Amino acid sequence: MHATEMLIRRLRVDTHLSEDDAQALKSLPVHVREFPADTPIVLEGDRPSQCCLVMNGFACRSKVVMQGERQILSFHIPGDIPDLQSLFLKIMDHDLATISPATLGFIDHAALRALIDAHPAIARALWRETLIDAAIFREWIVNMGVRPAAARMAHLLAEVRSRMAAIGLVHDKEFEFPVTQAKLGEALGLSTVHVNRVLQAFRAEHVLDLKKNTVTITDYEKVVAAAGFDDSYLHRSRNDPPA
Amino acid sequence: MHATEMLIRRLRVDTHLSEDDAQALKSLPVHVREFPADTPIVLEGDRPSQCCLVMNGFACRSKVVMQGERQILSFHIPGDIPDLQSLFLKIMDHDLATISPATLGFIDHAALRALIDAHPAIARALWRETLIDAAIFREWIVNMGVRPAAARMAHLLAEVRSRMAAIGLVHDKEFEFPVTQAKLGEALGLSTVHVNRVLQAFRAEHVLDLKKNTVTITDYEKVVAAAGFDDSYLHRSRNDPPA
């Protein structure tokens, strides 16, 4: 799919865009590039001059603390614009990298700014995307703060499943999620060993499985119950009818 | 100080606003109300029709999970607009409440939307505020994920100190922070007992103290070192000169 069509479809999930807005988006110049797995896109301290649309594959944002430990802050799936905040926060305060081979579309800040100034509806749609991004961070904080390891992992996988489902990428209880146990640990604030043990417990209870970059959620009800998962923080449009 | 002046000053810290923009902000109708301590302002599930500016006192955002545990997501100090996201995310996905007696200024969404449409610079300034909000959440995730209890607490207090300093509310190594040990625990994902013990350790080493709603940072260098605190995620303007 073409990058700008993808963007239009994504923004229209939550916000009404006129044909005029859509045309304007369609004429946005996008520079498409292929990235191998585990490759940095932008790093903390950078001053990017473009935003990045994930067209294919997966990415994650992370931050390293001086002791060399890394905290993964978010995972990104096709359709996401993981560094949209760089449009107004000049200096990156975290890293963005692929976690699988990925196709990325780069859009110049200048072009995006011009579009925003000329099309208030597009501005709102993008602003809203950054606000949902923040809502996901909030839930991530809850996850780390109050949930024990198993619930935390269940919650993360339920969220990724939910977001993948929204773009039609969940098939037959399965979805692609190219994450190693080590990376899951970095995301959840758990050691690799503990991640492994929690995963085994889920497998033993036939709740879920993760292998070969694929998550299989055998018993979705149990996952939701274990995680206390409620997707309202994702602010899907059905929850938020227009004002 | 008048609410709109406060807002103008706040937005001008990071963004250039013309006299025209400032005048427009000044004419924004603000409804000022006093709140006692520990009083909800908006709750999860609400559909607020106004945003709230903290003029005096302190607030926090939090989320409760079904087991009744509460995770505090952020603390808010005078000048903050803790629920600015409600302008575009109709349904609150978390609670907002005072933690001390507070003076709050309420601004109608409708008025704010009109202002945004007419004044792109104000829109950007507000958007930027929500992006910094998200940046703080990201660092909070790092805090919960990789830092042990003492470092985590040091980081939180260093952040609050930094934000209080920015509005001139740090005096003589002290600043007001009306938080109980129980609330600190809810913010940091620690039990009250553990918070107490960590605090005692800091006291014993003459690093910092927290009593009577006041934080005293005796040895700021040690706090920064223990926390690995680096304020660049707060995106102060000196780090982000205009494009």
Place this chain on the structure above:
DNA sequence: CGATTTGTTGACTAATATCAAACTGTGTGG
């Protein structure tokens, strides 16, 4: 096919939670 990354296991340790009790301090009504 060897080399490297990823996953798995067991034994042990460290960090933090839990529980229950006692001890502040502060404000209130008698």
Place this chain on the structure above:
DNA sequence: CCACACAGTTTGATATTAGTCAACAAATCG
């Protein structure tokens, strides 16, 4: 002014969760 109530803090003992280390097995990649 005292006594009581209450919210907040402190303490000790014990339990639990998750981390560390080290070795090995399995999968993946060139």
